[in-house]
Amino acid sequence: MNTRTEKDFLGDVELPADAPYGIHTARALANFPIPASPPVPASLVAALAQVKKACALANRELGFLAPEKAAAIVYACEKIQASNIAHPPLPALQGGAGTSTNMMLNELIGIDAGAHPIEEVNLHQSTNDVYPTAVKVAAINGLRALAEKVEALQGTFQRLENKFAHIPTLGKTEMVDAVPLTLGAEFGAFAEAFARDRWRTFKCEERLRVVNLGGTAVGTGLTAPRSYIFHVTDKLREVTGIGLSRGENLVDQTANADAFVEVSGIMKACAANLLKICGDLRLLHMNRKIKLPAVQAGSSIMPGKVNPVILESVMQIGIKVQANDFIVTECASRGSLQINEFMPLLASALLESMELLGAACGMLAKHAEGIAADEAECERQFNSSVEIVTAFLPAIGYGKATELAQKFKDRTDPADRTDFKRFLVQELGEALVTRTLSPQNLMALGHR
Known part of the structure; x- marks a missing residue:
């Protein structure tokens, strides 16, 4: 096999000659052999490419980077964002506050663009400002996608509310019969819960719009020109189309990750609603007030048995998201002094929760469209x-x-x-x- 040798201050490393990455990525792949770890989220890689693009544009406009070199870097960033450059399966559970992921992007971009990974691609940057900024960009994109899914889910249950508004039924408290209401009212309560989830998901984007890009290592902007610090967030705003702003206190924004905990808490609330409502739908189905769509055979031994598998899948997603909220909270609280070393795990859990919730909302909305009321059974139970x-x-x-x-x-x-x-x-x-x-x-x- 043809190889090439690269060196850093630790020594030499041989890589395949055609490897699209360099020594820093190779060391990370060797240092973190964690088969069970998910890879770095693709949405985070795409967001990092956007951040690198914005940095290159700012450095070019301010004269710190040659126009042709900046153009090559920008083009490479766009290819990564479009998934036209494959990145190695670097484990998300890596040490170093995201340095390995940042260096992987620097090397992928640098090799493709013919630019030095550190002196040109990473010019005026640190992992400690680039990585948290990229996490926020990826999370905002994830929240927007999730808000659309929750909106569709809310609409589905609002239609069911209207469809079932004429059906009297018995409410249940403490799992026994209570006073009457309508089946439509029950579904209207579900719709209202999802409406709050939609509003909270949409609004909590504001918590992520303040970034520390330009703060470099600890938020003081050391080694970066003042003109760059005041300009780079403007370029990132143009690149992403997101209303981002530079934090007034970049030391704070670099050291503290509580904004992510707040956003994760919003998703935990959504997960709690999904768990509760799916549990209620299973009970209504068991009590024969509604009929869930049959989607697959439910037993390998009992012919004709059909289980509420979609609801059970959504409920498991809810449990996973609640567990991820603990991870985000724990990671944020474990940061020390001027940095959060556990940002890679935080990012993985946070972004995974957004994707899982989006999938859960989509699955439930599609499934709920087929819910039918058993009006005769509702009437029988009501009258008796x-x-x-x-x-x-x-x-x-x-x-x-x-x-x-x-x-x-x-x-x-x-x-x-x-x-x-x-x-x-x-x-x-x-x-x-x-x-x-x-x-x-x-x-x-x-x-x-």
Whole structure:
């Protein structure tokens, strides 16, 4: 095999002659042989390429980089962003606060552009300002994609709310029958929860728009020209199309990662809603109030069994996202003094959660479109429940309602204890019962 030799202050390393990366990436691949680790997220690699492009443009405009060299670097960055340059599977669980990933980009870009990885591609940069900035760019793009998926999910449940608005059913508290409402109202509550997720996901982008690019190693901008520090974020704003701004205190922005914890918490809230709502849908399906779409055979031994596999998959994603929130929180709190050494794991967990939640919302929206109500079963359960008498309290009072409930339960013939609504018609008259138990009255938000 043809090889080439590269050297750094640690010594020489032989690489394949056609390797698109250099000695720093080769050392990282050797140092972190972690088969179970996911690779550096593709969205982060693309965001790093955008950051490198912005830095090259700023250095060119300020005269620190030759125009032809800057053009070559920019072109290489665009190819990486478009996934036209393959990057090696560098593990996400790497030490060094992301230095290995930053150096991999420097080398991939430099070799393709014929530029020096450090003196030209990495000009006026440090991993400590480039990497967190790229994580924020990738996360903002991830949040925007997630917000679209949550919006679609909200719309699906709003349509189901309208579709089921005419179906009275029994609410459940403590897993037992409670007062009546409509099946549409149950789905409307789901839709409202997703509406909050949509709003929170959309708004929390603001927490990530402040970047520390130009702060170099610890936020003081050491080794970078002042003109570059004040210009490079403007170029990044142009490159990404995101309303980014340079932090007023770059030492703070370099040392502290609490903004990521806040964003992760928003995603944990979304995960909690997905877990709760999917659990509720499974219960409604089990109680035969709704019918979930059958998507695959559910058993290798029980013919005809169909399981709620989509809901269970979404719930597992919710559990994973909640676990990732712990990882993000732990990584942010483990930073020391002027740097967060655990940013690679933080980035991996944060970006993974966004992708997982987007997939979960898409799966659930598609599945929910096929949900059907079993109106006959809803009616049977509704009519047979003594709890519907609660709706008559304004008209007949608590004492009379209790008397009617007990009278119905005391019937000796089991056949006479199957339709409480019919019993109420006999006792109170059809007009009062029909009016009181109508969907409009049940959902009128109080009585007149």
